[in-house]
Amino acid sequence: MSSSDIFIGETIGTAVLILLGGGVCAAVTLKHSKAQGAGWLSITFGWGFAVLTAAYLAGGVSGAHLNPAVTIGLAIKGGTPWSDVPLYLGSQLLGAMIGAVLVWLTYYGQFRAHLTDPETLHSPPSEEGLVDQAAAPKAGPVLGIFSTGPEIRNAVQNVVTEVIATVVLVLAILTQGLNNDGNGLGTLGALITSLVVVAIGLSLGGPTGYAINPVRDLGPRIVHALLPLPNKGGSDWGYAWIPVVGPLIGGAIAGGLYNLAFA
Template identity: 85%
Template sequence: MSTSDIFIGETIGTAVLILLGGGVCAAVTLKHSKARGAGWLAITFGWGFAVLTAAYLAGGVSGAHLNPAVTLGLAVEGGTEWADVPVYLGSQLLGAMIGAVLVWITYYGQFRAHLTDPEIVGTPPASGDSGPGPVLGIFSTAPEIRNAVQNVTTEVIATVVLVLAILTQGLNDEGNGLGVLGALITALVVVGIGLSLGGPTGYAINPVRDLGPRIVHALLPLPHKGGSDWSYAWVPVVGPLIGGVLAGGIYNIAFT
């Protein structure tokens, strides 16, 4: 697998992942969206279908890691060369940012209506406010209870489940990503994680799924958008990375 294959597959695949995953969050959140208020079930299944679509698109090109935690897990397991890891991670971050921008373009009118509605924004937040803004949840995750130890632990546990599921089934013939059946099973695993483990933190389970869109939220010209909650941003990066490495180690000890 060439560097260009990795770059193209992971950029496009991760962009589609965030477009569809962030898209369902926007659909459920924003005023004048037909799906507004559809709830947690819609979000969890929407993210599952996002994973399925992105994995089908990128699986034959780059192996459809779409997630630095998966890449690290595969590198620890031995299915991915460590020399390829930076290309995977950079491509995934770029793709995540592109996907977040596409969500904004798709829901441009709804974003403006939502963020100019006095019932939504109330008194416009101060320019120096760093707390979560009223649409930050479309772009990134946040905990229901802010406890760094619990939040990181939750993300580690959920990510171990995800990466172990990927490592123990669905690896393609080269041992470097998801096959067709693996993509379907992984999508269902993501739905299960969302339903069972997503309540405390919103189940980032993917560093770039959170970091890339959070950067885009900080940069986009959204009126009254509030802060990007950078004080929490390390949690959905560090937790999944730890989880990915642990999953690779557990796999090598228990499954090989």
């Protein structure tokens, strides 16, 4: 697999992942969206289908890691050369940022209408893409479209939640056989992984919003900080390390568990 394959596949695949995943959060959250208020089930299935689409798209090019935690797990397992890891991670972060910008462009009018609505600005809901201002006073009223936030702000619990959820995800991927070369998602693996993501969202996503992917959270959070959104509030950088560190730890643990129990 060439460096250009990794860069193209991971950048485009991760961009599509965030476009569709962030898109469902925007659809459920923003005023004047036909899906406003559709709820948690819509978000969890939307993210699952986002994984499915992105994995099918990038699987034959780069192996469709789309997630640094997956890349780390595969490197520990031995399916991905450590020399390729920086390129995977950089491409994934770039793709996540591109996907977040595409969400903003797609819902441009809805973002402006939502963020200039007095009702939204004075009494924001608590999740489904919006962050509770009492629990997270530095968070903006649409930050949850771009990145995750906890319902109860406890750093230890939040990290542990992300670690556990990511171990489930990455171990499920590693034990599939993945591709013929063991270096990414195969056709059936993409479908299985998308269903695992739905299961994680339904069962483990309640406490933190289940980042389970460092660039899924960090890339869009950077974009939120940079975009010219009126009344957007802060980007909650005090929490931002948790959805990065937790999934990376979880990916490493999953790789180690695979080598101990399944290799």
